Amino acid sequence: MKWIMKAKKERGAKLIVIDPKFSRTAAKADIYAQIRPGTDIAFLGGLIKYIIDNELYFKDYVVNYTDAPFIVVPEFKLPDDLDGVFSGFDPKTKKYDKSTWKFELDENGVPKKDPTLKHPRCVLRLLQRHFARYTPEKVSEITGIPKDKILEIYEIIASTGKPNRVMTECYAMGWTQHTTGVQNIRAMAIIQLLLGNIGMAGGGVNALRGESNVQGSTDHCILFHILPGYLPTPKATDVDLKTYIKNYTPITKEPKSLNWWKHRPKYIVSLLKAFYGNYAKPENEFCYQYLPKRDENKSYAWLNLFDAMYNGEIKGFFAWGQNPACSTANANKVREALAKLDWMVTVNLWDNETASFWKGPGMDPKKIKTEVFFLPCAASVEKEGSITNSGRLAQWRYKAVEPPGECKPDAEIMNELYKRIKALYEKEGGVFPEPILHLNWNYGDEKVDTTIIAKEINGYFTADKVVKGKKFSKGQQVPNFVYLQDDGSTACGNWLYSGSYPEEGNMMARRGKEDPTGLGLYPKWAWCWPLNRRILYNRASVDLYGKPWDPERPVIKWDASKKKWVGDVPDGPQPPLALGGVLPFIMKPLGVGVIFGKGRADGPFPTYYEPVESPLSKNPLYPKYKFNPLAKIFKAKPVDKLAIHDPRYPIVGTTYRVTEHWQTGVMTRHMDWLLELEPQIFVEMSKEFAQEKGIKSGDKVIVKSPRGELWAIAIVTERIKPLKVLGKTVHVVGLPWHFGWQWPKDGSGGDSANLLTPDVGDPNTTIPETKVFMVNIEKA
Amino acid sequence: MINLEILIIYKIFKLAFCSEFFKFIKRDYKLAKYYKNTFKNGGEKMKLTRRDFLKLSISSLVLSSFSLDLSSVKAYAKELRIKNAKEITTVCPYCSVGCSIIVYAKGGKVVATEGDPDSPINEGSLCPKGSSLYQLVNNPYRVLKPLYRAPYSDTWKEVSWDWALDRIAKLVKETRDKYFIHKDEKGRVVNRIEAIAHVGSAALDNEECYILQKLMRALGIVYIEHQARI
């Protein structure tokens, strides 16, 4: 916020806040618009229409650096043609056959283009036709934002389509936790591409991540579908390493594309070497078969995991530094699921609703078989290691004190567990013990030295080797991922972090304060992946000759005399595009920013659907499809109830956070200072709604959804107002979700707002739609 | 910053309109502690914070009382708390802005924490959560020994690390050996186990995240998830 205020003061920046409730940030905004939860694509679709209709896009950028001029095959059809779905939709399986989602190719296999952007089937014109029905009037009717305010915001945002103007966009779970979550973000990415705001100083689409290291934990892929560095986890169909490499190494026929993922074989082989050390050899596919292969037709995502647990399919469970009994949509389902486990291991600083679920509300411990372990771990200042912030900046943390009592650093607990499991397999034998016995794991006997792990993540040579004319010897640290090999001569735990701990030392611990570009990039403060590049896709910030679009604030520029780039670490050393260089979007096979997103499960363009639980009976834009037809819905069991259009639940509910608490509150409810500031769950509501219900500020009320209910203290406020949606009044209420029954001990905090939220998920990510659901409220 | 301002305004009003304003330290020890911590946070940057306050239209009476109190707290903290203390830097364990914090330790205890003015990310400022790091480490509610809840029991029981870890290792092995899937119905080698699941954690260090997923994958677990999915 400090930097936003500075931009406002020094550069006259405008702050626009669009949020279902007036927030502390909104208090500082130039424009605030209250939006009905879950209607973002209507708002953003209207903006895309506005930008294209008024030709306010950044034409040179769009023509050269995006797929806007690419021609799509005539068989491709829009929801405009098919009443709300794209071509290829199968109503039975609720899935798309994507065979018509493709470009027309020329004789060299490269997409045909129309640089004049006039061809009716070029991506830009299809996009324009797709959003033609998203008029300001319609957007206003759907979102509840007055038309003049919509146009005022559109005008300001569209004004950044000029080379010397830029917009940055910040979002958090308010955009992701929807059944259209991925498409919300895509809509903004499309806008930023149209306006030429990607790769620029002060541009981009920024996720404001909620956990100190959720960037790092995602990079290291504690997720079912990816291995460290965003390498896909193998499926049963990837029968051997050769097939795996073939399936996941993209090839391109575009001669100007760098197609970075062509290096995938080096990254997966180096990862296998890091996992299995000397056991990983070319003749045994580097132990590829040791990696578990997932069922190609099955999802192992969070909601599926707890569904499987509820069905009794999961016997043992680790909840490591997490409190799913409060953080999961439809939390009652999770709490019941935990009771079906044989055993559970929880690792945390404090007891919590997950660890103690067996004595929670409605539970009878005498009937619950689950064997539960609580392992007390060290806090962040009681151990040493790195964490990565929202800006991909990995910073090192030092140890200040020993952990109290018998608490142990998490790495030590992992080490102990591994050693004991291994010893059991050594002693007793067992099923397929090799991946355990052959694991490359030497991090210390009892105490774990995390720098050894950091070095493994960076990567090292496992044999003497000459790369790019340089000689390296066995055991030497890899300078960065450019030196990784696919022949087994390098081991690397995460190619993205290669360069964070080279021979020179720990780059993440740096504290240099120079800012040579004057843009606030601070290249010697800590270390940023990849290769310490501070702004991704920075080749898009210059024209075809390497001249910055905005000469006042260059991220990089081509020095023609020295034949090199100056400024930030460029996306590749190649010269500018017109001088024989490469296209800017180096991770994409075609080298350009993707507007036509054929990789998405639910359509190449964002399309407006109502939330699964909505106050409307129909989708005002596509009456045939009320909500995302691909939304992941669990409805087999009574516990998965939904209020799709149910008069018993007429009020729109949403959840959010407060500054004084964090996540489920385990790390803040135990702090007396913070608990005093925000002592218990509340529900914010408009004056009009409160009056209708006879509720006063401070009253205890009961909030109910089909899945659960909880008490909350009413806050009657101006911050939320009734909305006019399609001529009718819609009331919205909001609750924070930081509370739980287990602490404060006397129950004075209330319980988790996730008792109310539905376990329905986005078709691409399965992130639950916790930001919109239907409720009712009564006085307690 | 803005959040901190609002928080502080709230506290100022709470104090200013409380009849026993000048006795607040005795009467409300927790609150006083909060002040010490908050305003010490930022170190030299404190001046900036105070300047920001001046921009807010709050009665001068409140401000002057406030400033007086502030300087005494600062002096107190500097003299007694951090004198001869070991100083290390850390990064806030809460949200992902990545604010840097200086931690002072003496006699094996954290005696003070404050926003790190050298960090270009936060330049010494912290929000209420980061400002509370001191209380996170000096916290009476932490669990200090491994706990165990036996099947059908209604209480936790303290156990030794050795016992707990051995028992967990045994359960992991038993479950893995019983439910391991070497080949699927189509005869393809899959080497996975679906009967054990793991979640967490975005609160761990990178190095821990890396070896944690390495361990879980070596066991053959495929239900591996964490906060990023919710």
Ligand code: SF4
């Ligand atoms: S001090 Fe506040 S803003 Fe900074 S990282 Fe911590 S939680 Fe985030």
